[in-house]
Amino acid sequence: MAKFRISANMEFVKSADKSFVEGVNIASELGYKYVEPMVHTGWGLLSEVGYFHSFSMEEDPLLMKEICDEAGVKISSFSGHSPLMKPEAAVPRLTRAIQFANATGAKFVNSDEMLKPDWMNDKDAFEAMKYSLTKANMVAKRYGVYICIEPHGIYTKTAQGLLNIVNLVKSPNIAVNWDTGNSYLAGEEDPYEGLELVKSHVRHVHAKDISMNHSDKERGKVTGTPVGCACGEGVVDWERIIHILKPLDREIFFSVECGTIDEADRSIKFLKKVFGSDLIDD
Template identity: 70%
Template sequence: MEYIKNASKGFQWGVEKAADLGYRYVEPMVHTGWDLLSEVNFFHSFSTEEDPLLMKEICDQAGVKVSSISGHSPLMKPEAAVPRLTQAIVFAAACGAKFVNTDDMDKPEWMEDDFAYTMMKYTLTKANFVAQRHKVYICIEPHGTFTCTSKGILSIVNLVPSPWIKINWDTGNFYLANFEDPYEGLERVKDYVVHIHAKDISQQHSEKERGVVTGTPVGCACGEGEIDWERIFKILDPLDREIFLSVECGQVDEAERSLAFLTKILGEKLID
């Protein structure tokens, strides 16, 4: 749903536009409380104060399904992350989705690493109780202090032994962070990957921010940047499970070109 960010439109408009473009699934972003821009349909995020079945109804009417919920929460800040994650899990379950995406985010300067891991373990322990009940995966994404290395993201995934804590692989974030080869990193964590943010990074963006940031809100159209998609799918191909690709770009036309590119390159691997 990030593809409509620059269009300054609301959730329902974005869902209907996704359907028009040919997408069969969307990944809604949720927020707690009330957001003025969303209330006046200038932003696509959906409040968890609303009825989750309203989200499902809007998607059903447009002919698309919810693949996952973008419930990004600072795992090191449990007072924010626990209610946000648990509400996102309930929304996912109500809409028939199996995944909620989140990440560690940035560690405060005053927080020691051991303390950060204690906070993240608490957050994930609480959220895991809800995930187990609703049978929804909590997917950790590379986009923060610890998650942008394969060792780091696995250390968080394994904080709480659970079949419901997995990985949402963000192709663009891991590439930009540049702590290790992005394809070797994916190879190391692939057994935990159940969801992917299909994000490409333009050459200009790469030259400006690679090695400087650990993540970015959106990328360019898939197939028009620095990501080697054929190599990514070669790594994932042996996995015997369905994996959702959630395109993450910033413009409607980029979403259209991304769908055309991914449809072409994946071919018969796409599930109808």
Template identity: 75%
Template structure:
């Protein structure tokens, strides 16, 4: 039977203009034991003045660990989203994110295909992604970190398209980060049928719910969204998600991806109750 741990994607404090350490502190106060930080290259102005939660990979990895230890928090995964169709950016970014994750004992780095340029056809796009993933998979194997591809773009909006990318490179270190909200919003197929098709490759889940209002406005018109509403307050059928994943014999992180602090608080309460005996209590 699948067992779940609950984490919190740091996007939850973006709208509150909180920096990384303040975001970690609040997550701990809400009752979370794990977080999924976003990382970036270079020096972002908003992050440097502590108005944004993303953490620069120019910093010492142990600085992130030091901050997390201070508040009794562990890193479950790294949000290292890199444009797989743009190797000149993706290879360096993913490589560094994997090394960062390894130093923090975080076994997952999440990414997606991002945006396809108009001048790139489908065959070219998949060759570019294959190159990016080939390079990254070698690093992932050395560091024993999973690269998890999530539904977020034009190719990953269907289970077939998502698996095609996963299978571009034959590596046990490439799997799926299933995003419950993005798969629902894409509207290309039943999201629960899609989850069933990719279930054996799911290593990590973005627990993202979609409000009725957003569903009405955007379903079928977008392939993803940055954050959702509080888990249990939207259109996602969580009992169905857990039912589909139940036969999988491994631990899986549910990383809550909402947009507000109070939504993060309500999401934790909901998921702890909904998971029942499938929840690992640390």
């Protein structure tokens, strides 16, 4: 039977213009034992001046680990979203994120298909994605890391579309990161039926709730959203999600994706109650 761990996706400090170091320390103060950093290639201006939480993969991965160790938190996974239809960007980005995961003790790198160029047809898109995932999977297998694809784009807005991408490369290292908010907002199908369809592939969850106001404005009009409201304060049926995933024989991270520090505080308190004895809190 599944057991669950709670992590904080670092997006929760984005609205507060906090750096990676500040964000990690705030997560620790809120009681999070794990964080999911966002990583990027190159040198981002806002990150370099301490106004943004994303961590450059030009840095030493052990520097990231030292920062987390000092705050008393571990790294659950990486937000390594890469444009799968642009192999020249996706392959080096995913490769580096996988190496970062290995160096810091994480097992999951999360991504989605991202945007399809206007000039690209569906056939070419899937050939490009297959190339990107084939190359990245070679690295993931060496390091024992999972590449987890989430619902967030034009192809992954349905569960079958998500599986079509996951199954491009037959590998246990390519899995699903189920995003509870994106699957709901897409409005293409019942999100719980969608989860039932892909659950055997789920290794990681983005715990994203959607407020009623957000739902009224965007459901059926978008394929995803950066962050949601505090877990337990929106439309997501968390007990049903847990019931669907419970039969899986593995540990599953629920990485909270919300928009503010206060929402992250309320989210961890709510999820601890919902998980009860199924939570691994160490």
